[in-house]
Amino acid sequence: MDYSQEILKNKYASLPSDVKNAISSVDTFRALEGMAKKYSLHIDKLDELTQEVGFVMLGLTNPEDFLKNLAARLEISETTAGEIEREINEQIFSPIRESLKLIHQREKESGLQEPGEEENLDREELLRAIESPEIMG
Numbered sequence: 001m002d003y004s005q006e007i008l009k010n011k012y013a014s015l016p017s018d019v020k021n022a023i024s025s026v027d028t029f030r031a032l033e034g035m036a037k038k039y040s041l042h043i044d045k046l047d048e049l050t051q052e053v054g055f056v057m058l059g060l061t062n063p064e065d066f067l068k069n070l071a072a073r074l075e076i077s078e079t080t081a082g083e084i085e086r087e088i089n090e091q092i093f094s095p096i097r098e099s100l101k102l103i104h105q106r107e108k109e110s111g112l113q114e115p116g117e118e119e120n121l122d123r124e125e126l127l128r129a130i131e132s133p134e135i136m137g
Helices: 005-013 017-024 026-038 043-058 063-074 078-110 123-131
Strands: none
Touching: 005 043, 017 026, 017 043, 017 078, 026 043, 026 078, 043 063, 043 078, 063 078
């Protein structure tokens, strides 16, 4: 999904500081770069990976869509996408988990988030999906 610079800028401005720091962190990029090397992703796929992770942090991608989005955008199997997803959850999302929960709840309530596979996902299911990534795929 393509978003305008204005939408991205507005979303970024409304983020908690820990999520802003994670988005702009050199450590986040290095972690993604390491994953790209580990899974033999080309440089253009590193860009896709970085963008998709950013969309989750901005609240633009539903967490339950993250796995299938990774598989599609990176043109890899769901098994490999699941391995990458686990590493992202551990290395990038885990330190900002509480803020991500709030962002995704706010987006769900506002109706601005892209609908996920399960549009009727209730609040508790969403929080469990963010807290326990293994149930997301």
